[in-house]
Amino acid sequence: MDFLDNSNNQNDLIFGGIDIQMNKLSKILISLIALFFYISFSYMVSHYSQDYIPLSKTLNSISSNKIIISFRRIILIEVRSEYLYIPRWFINNYYFNWYYFKIVTKIEKKYTQQHVITKLKEQLEMDYCNEDDRKSLETIITEKKRFKNEKVFNKPSDCAYLAKFIMKNRSVEAIKLINSIFKEGVNQYELLPELYLQYWNYLHGIRRFIIINKICYDNDEIDDLMKLIGYVSQKTLYKCSNLTKSPFLRYLIYRSIYLFEMDKLTLNLDENESINNSKDFELMNIKNLSIQYHLAALNGLKNLMVSLKSVETLSDIDNAIIVNDELTNILNKGEKIYKNFIIKSKYAQEALKLYILFLRNSMNREDLAAAYIEQLDENEEEEPEKDNKRYEKSEKMSNGSDLGYKRLKILKNNALYKCQKPLYKLLKVVQIITILLILVGIAGVIVNSNTYTNISTEMDILVYGIQAPLVMAKIxxxxxxxxxxxxxxxxxENITEYDPGAKVNVYxxxxxxxxVVYPYHNVETEEMxxxxxxxxGVVDEIRDNNYYTIMFKIYRYSTLIYNKLQHPEYLTPEFLHSKVMRFFVENAKGEFGELFLKSLFQTEDYIKSLINRHAxxxxxxxxxxxxxxxxxxxFIVIPNINKSNKYIISAIKLYKSLPSNYFHEQSNEYTDQISEICENYDVEDEGIGKKKKRSKFSSIKMYKTECLNLTNFLVNSARRSYYLFAINLFCIEVFVKDRNYYQEGEEERLLMDRYKTFEALEQEIKSGKYGGTPPSEIDVFQNLYNNNDCVRHPFSMWKCDLRVYDEWYTEELANSPIDYMMVEYLTKLSEFLNQLPEKKYDLTNQxxxxxxxxxIMANPYVQFIKKISEDILGFIDQMADQGITYMRNEIIKYRKITLICHIITSTTIFITFYFLITKPIKKxxxxxxxxxxxxxxxxxAVYNSSPKLKYFIEKGELDKN
Structure with a gap:
């Protein structure tokens, strides 16, 4: 806090106010100088341009200049703000005094109320102290007491308001009162990180002031106070950092740490003082955590001694193994934290001494401790130790090079090598297998990526396969x-304008x-x-050709028809029975339909085979x-782990032969070490290592069923397009009754057959037989079913404007969903079948x-069926387009998912082997x-009394007897 960063001179505040005023006056002066230079520059420019500003008494040209007016306004605002500073200063002081008095009055009332309650309570206790015990017991059982938390402050900032008296009174008692005020605020607003920052700012300011003016305080008294302030400051920042996740507040915390580090030189802090007095926040955290793991390790050793004291049953052995596992984890984490502590502290003496104690007392690693003892000795030679109270080198710390210790070290290494050798071999085997499985995963990624690419490419075949029956029927x-x-x-010129659909499809x-189809067509016939x-006049030839050959012939004959239409001599009744027209009419009875519908199913089977192969x-x-x-x-890991567990169980059973007083003495020794550490470092055992975490796993859904169902639906939906125009064709044929092509009543029978097939197909689609779900419930088509407008391909939207509505074919019907249009279509078709035309026309008479x-053109049923067919076809076409687009997107998405899945699988293999195999082995x-x-x-002296244990220590092997 800046108001605490001053000396005993009370005039600092006045000078600070004068500095503020001087800064503002400087701004005004700069503005006036800028205005002067601008006027001078403007005058010179206007003078040399023969349009200078006249220097008259009015100076209208200068006063009317817009930039000069702006400068004048800015200066006026700055002057006004300076004059407003004085009333604002009085208002601010009045508000502060009023609010300060309000807070103090509330605290006095609370204190008086609490004082009266305490006096009354003491008086009541004195009055009833002589009553019999029975009544007192009844009072304890029946009497109810209410505890009410009194709120001293209305808001967290009240603590800062109340603490400003420190500017006028900087005595030790005042500083202690500041501490009490903020403690009360912390008790009331325990989870508010801003209050902890205010608390730290006051403590830091007080500490700065005391160090600068240390001569004004009693040394003995102020030393204890400085230690208290240092301890509370660190705890306050530590608590604040745990409470907040806000980036801004974390920035303020680290800025506070940075300011303290920057103030070290200013405050003449001793850089060589112990870590406990350095107030390095990060280092203090690491140190405290290291000590906590040290205590946890000693507690684990104490628990291990208790569990090893009695290992008679299997449950006792399991308990000892669990305790030993927990101890191993604590030692492993503690060792890593201690190493970090040593590096962060730059191998400070205190850090080295703590780590040596940890290695000797917790890990029983005298070999590792010896190296750090040498480092400690080197440091002590460079800088004599200042305090010999806590750390005195024991005889055991300095005798690490004697022959007995070296012999024990060799025996221990021998035992470790013999018991760990099988596990090291297993670890190598597991690492090799892990690499091989990851390579298999990489191969799987490549194969699946290629498969997805093939599926995405072959979707073009599905698009054209769906269109084939419709194109043939429309032609x-x-x-x-x-x-x-x-x-x-x-x-x-009027013939081709009637039905441009045929010309469009030929194109x-x-x-x-x-x-597109040529690279995929099959030259083999399908017995169609x-x-x-x-x-x-010649008998027609019947051939067995594949659908690509037929489609190519349709294209050639279509070209011939359009060529003949350009010549008027062909526009005669004989055109109905020409060779090219006979090709279309003769095959309209079902030959083309069966061939192209079968090709549609072949396309479906081809796509399904790709998807199934990928799956x-x-x-x-x-x-x-x-x-x-x-x-x-x-078959590999568990058997080897079981062997290792058996070895550990056998080693644990060796402790049965030790005297019971040994475990008791060791447990007491660990307890004494815990107490000594807590006392020397003023810490409490927080019980690290008692929390466990669990993890969850998720699953991924594959796309196979969805794509297969959607493909099945689109293929069978495309059949509707063929039957739709096949029905339209035979609606015309029942008028023509051409006996050169059809027998008596054959066209009516074929129309009825197409009608029943189409009606059954529509019912099956609506029921969800194809695709597993009714189309109205498929998410991909929801925008179509919810659309109350014309449905066409984006390139064919111009056809919507050509629609002509009538009594039956209304705009509402034309913009309805496909299910409603299908109902109307089948209804009108059924009515048409009940009143088929009976008139016969002479086809030789033009x-x-x-x-x-x-x-035909005037028949309302034919026109309605033709118009509504186009709307239904537009709906079916858009369903196919959106369905295939959706599958393309799904293929791209699931290609990425498969890639991610394989990456996750490879990572899972690595993690699985690491956590389930490698990590347990290392553990x-x-x-x-x-x-x-x-x-x-x-x-x-202890293990010599146990022959089995002595044999294990000296030979490194278990006694098989």
């Missing part, structure tokens, strides 16, 4: 109505479909026969890795054909090391 339907228009003599075949006309590879690698880990654990064409090595150290710490 068939379009050419049938075009052929009727051509036979009716409609001009060529699609030419530009995209054939080029199609009709191929030769000439009129098999993934699961194969995972199962192989898992079985390998399990086999190694159960006028009759023209009348038939007009009747077992440390356990053996700890147990051997404890065993070899037994005096020779």
């Amino acid at each position: 068939q339907t379009g050419f049938r109505i075009i052929s009727i228009a051509a036979a009716a003599g409609i001009p060529p 699609y075949l030419e530009q995209e479909f054939l080029a 026969y199609t009709i191929h006309p030769i000439y009129n 098999i590879i993934f699961y194969g690698v995972a199962i192989f890795t898992t079985l390998s880990i399990i086999s190694i654990i159960f 006028e009759e054909i023209k009348q038939m064409y007009d009747d 077992q090595l440390r356990v053996m090391d700890s147990l051997i150290n404890v065993t070899f710490s037994i005096p020779s």
Whole structure:
């Protein structure tokens, strides 16, 4: 605190106020000088530009300058702020005195109230002290007492307000009162880190003032006070750092530490004083933690002596093993912390002495202690020890080089080598196997990555496979109505405008479909026969071709049809029975449908095989890795660990032969060491090492089922597109009744057959047979079902503006979900089937054909089915597009997940071998090391009384007898 960083001169505060005023006056002066230079510069510029500012009495040109006006306003504001400083100073003093008096009055009331209550309580105790014991017992049982926590301060800042009296009174009593005030604040606001920072600031300021003005205080009294302030300061910052996670407050904590370190030279602190007086916050934390682990190790040794005192039953042996394991963990952590402590303290004497005690008393490692004793001796030669009260070198610290000790060290190393050798061999084997399994995991990553890439690439086949039946059906339907228009003599420019869908799909075949499908097509036939006309009047040829060959022939014949339409001589009734039209009409009865639907299912099987193959590879690698880990654990690790455990159990049983008074003496010795450390370093045993943590594991869901179900749904949904336009085609055929192609009633039977198949397929899709879930419940399609607008591919949205609504085909119906449109479609189709046209047209008469064409165009059912089919098709097309896009994204996502999964698997292998195999092996090595150290710490006079123990110590082997 700055107000405590001064001398006894009371005028410092006045000078501080004068400094503040001088700074503000300097700012005003600088502003005036800047204004002067600007006016001078402006005048010179205007003078040389022959437009100078006239130096008249009014100086209107200067006063009207905007920049000069701004300068004047700034200076006016600064002057006003200086004049406002005086009333603000009085207001601030008045508020401080009023609030300070309010706090003091409240404390006086609380104190008076508490004083009266205490007096009344003492009077009551005096009045009833002579009553019989029975009544007193009844009072104890029945009387209820209420404890009320009194709040002294209204808010945490009250402590700082109240403590400002230290500026006028810096006596020892005042400093102690400051400490009491903040202690009360801490009791009331225990979890508020800001209060601890205020507390530390006051203590730091008091400490600075005392050191600067130490001559004004009594040395004996002030030394104890400085020790108390130093101790409380460190505890306060330590508590504050544990309470807050705020970056700003942590910055303030570290800034406080930094300020204290910077003040060391200013305050003339002794750099060579002990660590306990250095107030190094970080070092104090490490030191306290080291001492706590030291105490924990001594407690663990004491518990081990208690558990080894009686090892008669298996439960006693298990208890001794558990205690020894806990002791090993504590020693391992304690050793690491002590090493960090020594490095941080730059091998200070106190750190070295503590670590030597830890090595000798807790770890029983005289060999390690000897090296640090030499370091300590070198330090003591450079700088004589100042205090010999706590650390006196014992005889045992200086006799580490005698022959008896060297012999004992050799025997211990021999015993350790013989009992740890099998575990070291096992550790090497485990490390080699770990590397091999990680390599298998890397191979799995490469294989799965390639598989995902193949699946993503082959999705193009699914896209075009789904489109194939629809493209064929739309071309068939379009050419049938075009052929009727051509036979009716409609001009060529109007024929292709009726159904542009046929031309669009032919273009699609030419530009995209054939080029993409060609690398994947199979030249082998599928025993699916199609009709191929030769000439009129000749029996048609039936061939067994694959679907790619048929699709290519459809494209060639489509090109021929469009070429013929450009010539008026072909626009006759004979066009209905031309060779190219017969190819489409003859195969419309089902040959094309069966062929292309089968190709659709083949595409589905191909995609499913890729996904299943990937799943098999993934699961194969995972199962192989898992079985390998399990086999190694159960057939290699566990047997060797069991052998090691048996060795430890046998070693523990050796303690049965020792006299019972030995354990009692050792336990008392450890207790004395604990008490001595707590007394010398003013610490308490916090019981480190008693908390345990547990971990949780998570799982990952694979994508196989989702992708297979969605693929199945999209394939069967695409069948609806084919049947939709197949029905449209036969709705036209029931008008034409062309007996050159169909027998009597055959077109009606084929229409009814397509209707029933389509209706059954729609019911199966709605019920969730394909994909496992109804489409309305699939998340991918929710935006389509919730969309109350035209549904088309983004490139075909212009078609929405061409829709013409009527009484049946309303805008509400056209923008409805597909389920509702399907219901209306099937309803109207059912009505159409019940009132099929009966009129027969002469297909050799162009006028009759023209009348038939007009009747088809005017039929409300045909027009409704045609219009609603386009909306349904748009919905199905978007479902396929979104479904495939979703699967592409899922493949990319799960490719990353698989990569991450394999990385996690490889990491898990490493972690598993480290924690479940390598770490237990190393722990077992440390356990053996700890147990051997404890065993070899037994005096020779004690172990000579036990032949088995003596044989173990001297030979390093267990007595088999």
